[in-house]
Amino acid sequence: MLTGQALLYFIYVVAAASVILAGEAFYLSLAGRRSRRVAVNHRLRRIADDAPAERALQGLLRERGLTDSGDFISGFVWLNRLYTQSGVTGNPLTFATSFFLTGLALALLLWFFVGLAAPAAFIVFLVVGFALPLLILRRARRKRVQKFAGQLPDALDMIVRSLRAGHPASVAIGLVAREMPDPLGTEFGIVADEITFGLSMEQAVRKLSERVGFEGLHLLSVSLSIQSKTGGNLTEILSNLSSVLRERQKLRLKIRALSAEGRASAWIISLFPIAMFLILQIISPSYYGKVWGNPVILPVFLTFGFWALLGDYIMYRMVAFDF
16 A cells, blocks of 8 residues: 555656657658658658558549549540649639639629629630630640749759669669659659659650659650660760750840849730729819710720720730740
8 A cells, every 4th residue: 555655656657758759750740741841842741641652642642623644634635734734732623613603703793783794704715714714724834834844943953863872763763753852852762752653754754744844844845755766875864954944044034034024014015004993083073074975985984994904915925925
């Protein structure tokens, strides 16, 4: 039998041990979560969740709108390609349905409660339900490709250094997948996993080019194909390709800097009439008088709006360069 004082000491020891164990468990939990958060790319965060490599690969492909083998899942290949290359993750059907239902709800709301005309409400439905998601996907794809283009030369240099150190190409690609952030890290990780599960490097890089949509990857795919068929120094090929891509990136940034004035002028010219109209409506609402009741006002506004959009498109094409 324990005396009262010994029992009290025993309770103190158990309480202290419980606090220490609870603190350790809390720390390990936070450390595990932090290790997943600080992982440099999305693929490493999936692997950190202790998922099997094959299941992690299938999950990465499915959330990009692809089958388990990396092929397009939809019959509308151009739309599936746009969704995949945009980098948006999730079910493509859910993405499209959300915009469709939002556009439908907004159009019905404007029609029933605001009194908007049925043709105008239908236009709102078309813009929100169909045009807006396409614009979002195109913008996301453009920004993702630009970021990928900035990362690819460094990734190729890393592969070249790894090859010169004596590592095989698959190990060099796996190194890039571990060290590079998104979007390049996850994409090269998918390539490394596909090579591990039986695809050739040429096939894996070709699928990578289809997923990303960057023409520099097409050059990489062609280079690997030629090297595999005719031979040659792979490190020299990749080193030269890295130099070419880096010079093209410098040229793109230089052209963007030189065309900045034209782009700024286009924005100012386009937004100035709208800004002046809003200012006049706030300062003097009666400035336009009874002009809104004139039946000619709608055709005039549509005509001038069309010409303004045409001018914006012309200015955009004047400062947009494909290279």
